[in-house]
Amino acid sequence: MQIMVLRLGHRLPRDERMTTHVCLTARAFGASGAIYSGQKDNSLEGSVERIVGKWGGEFSMEYEGKPIQRIERMKREGWAVVHLTMYGMPLPEKGREIGKKGREIGKKGRVLVVVGAEKVPAEVYSLADFNVAVGSQPHSEIAALAVALDRLQGGKELERGFQSNFAGAEVTLEPSEKGKNIRKAY
Amino acid sequence: MQIMVLRLGHRLPRDERMTTHVCLTARAFGASGAIYSGQKDNSLEGSVERIVGKWGGEFSMEYEGKPIQRIERMKREGWAVVHLTMYGMPLPEKGREIGKKGREIGKKGRVLVVVGAEKVPAEVYSLADFNVAVGSQPHSEIAALAVALDRLQGGKELERGFQSNFAGAEVTLEPSEKGKNIRKAY
Numbered sequence: 001m002q003i004m005v006l007r008l009g010h011r012l013p014r015d016e017r018m019t020t021h022v023c024l025t026a027r028a029f030g031a032s033g034a035i036y037s038g039q040k041d042n043s044l045e046g047s048v049e050r051i052v053g054k055w056g057g058e059f060s061m062e063y064e065g066k067p068i069q070r071i072e073r074m075k076r077e078g079w080a081v082v083h084l085t086m087y088g089m090p091l092p093e094k095g096r097e098i099g100k101k102g103r104e105i106g107k108k109g110r111v112l113v114v115v116g117a118e119k120v121p122a123e124v125y126s127l128a129d130f131n132v133a134v135g136s137q138p139h140s141e142i143a144a145l146a147v148a149l150d151r152l153q154g155g156k157e158l159e160r161g162f163q164s165n166f167a168g169a170e171v172t173l174e175p176s177e178k179g180k181n182i183r184k185a186y
Numbered sequence: 187m188q189i190m191v192l193r194l195g196h197r198l199p200r201d202e203r204m205t206t207h208v209c210l211t212a213r214a215f216g217a218s219g220a221i222y223s224g225q226k227d228n229s230l231e232g233s234v235e236r237i238v239g240k241w242g243g244e245f246s247m248e249y250e251g252k253p254i255q256r257i258e259r260m261k262r263e264g265w266a267v268v269h270l271t272m273y274g275m276p277l278p279e280k281g282r283e284i285g286k287k288g289r290e291i292g293k294k295g296r297v298l299v300v301v302g303a304e305k306v307p308a309e310v311y312s313l314a315d316f317n318v319a320v321g322s323q324p325h326s327e328i329a330a331l332a333v334a335l336d337r338l339q340g341g342k343e344l345e346r347g348f349q350s351n352f353a354g355a356e357v358t359l360e361p362s363e364k365g366k367n368i369r370k371a372y
Contacts, residue, residue, distance in 0.1 A: 087361075134332075139211045140332070143328050146328075182273075
């Protein structure tokens with residue numbers, strides 16, 4: 001399954017850290033890239049790119065001025081669009097269907113996961129193939145994204161072997177019961 | 187299983203939104219309360235308490251000036267202490283053991299989940315019964331918390347029926363395929 005994450009409505013300075021965490025979560029949980037809309041933020045892009053350089057793997061980071069048109073285009077290209085919203089259907093009721101739809105329409109199984117910031121335009125709800133709730137309570141788009149990516153991939157992104165996805169890293173970690181076990185490539 | 191979340195090292199204004207999301211994630215994912223250390227923040231406490239008032243259920247919110255002593259005390263009281271850190275052991279390798287230890291030492295199964303902000307004191311690594319990594323990559327304490335709580339509870343916090351935990355709400359949501367279905371109690 002190929003996963004991309006679209007973060008809507010980035011606002012400066014309010015969302016600086018939130019959007020950084022959205023992008024880093026996307027990367028750590030196996031998405032191949034993040035797209036963000038709202039205000040263009042070179043500092044955000046730099047932060048994410050520095051992490052990718054240091055911690056390895058491939059991860060694209062891109063600004064999109066017209067997110068609705070981008071969602072429409074990705075749908076035409078065969079991406080299943082999953083909008084995470086607390087108003088949506090419970091994730092456990094939709095998880096299997098999302099995976100199936102991703103494979104059907106995308107052949108390789110391509111899923112675009114959309115997360116909002118403050119107010120999400122109504123078009124997103126109608127364009128989405130699935131409006132999915134990670135709990136029907138207010139909490140955090142970062143939490144929702146992490147759990148959705150975990151479920152979509154059956155948890156494989158948390159296993160030891162998944163670290164092989166982050167090739168070319170300057171720094172890698174060896175899991176440790178107590179303390180820190182860091183390896184540097186240089 | 188009873189779950190409490192301890193957020194270490196809250197800094198103003200840098201962590202305002204992050205810590206709010208940590209606490210709201212704790213609540214939405216079934217923790218019975220959050221404790222935070224670092225800088226005292228009345229605005230944070232007010233934000234969380236407003237959400238609890240509007241969206242229902244019981245959730246305690248408390249400031250702790252001496253988090254290390256608090257962890258020691260809770261250990262003595264029978265809480266299993268789980269520190270989430272990217273340096274720790276992969277969550278899938280420890281999940282079952284955590285649940286078991288929580289039940290053994292706490293009888294009712296009590297787990298204290300600790301999440302850091304910038305730099306976590308070394309004592310936390312040695313005091314923790316488990317240092318657990320939600321992926322061995324840098325991302326977000328909010329993401330780590332959400333996935334850990336999801337795994338510890340076997341996903342039940344995302345099911346429709348879990349909403350009954352949030353009694354006395356002014357507002358509840360009915361899951362919806364498209365759009366928003368909001369019910370107000372007044």
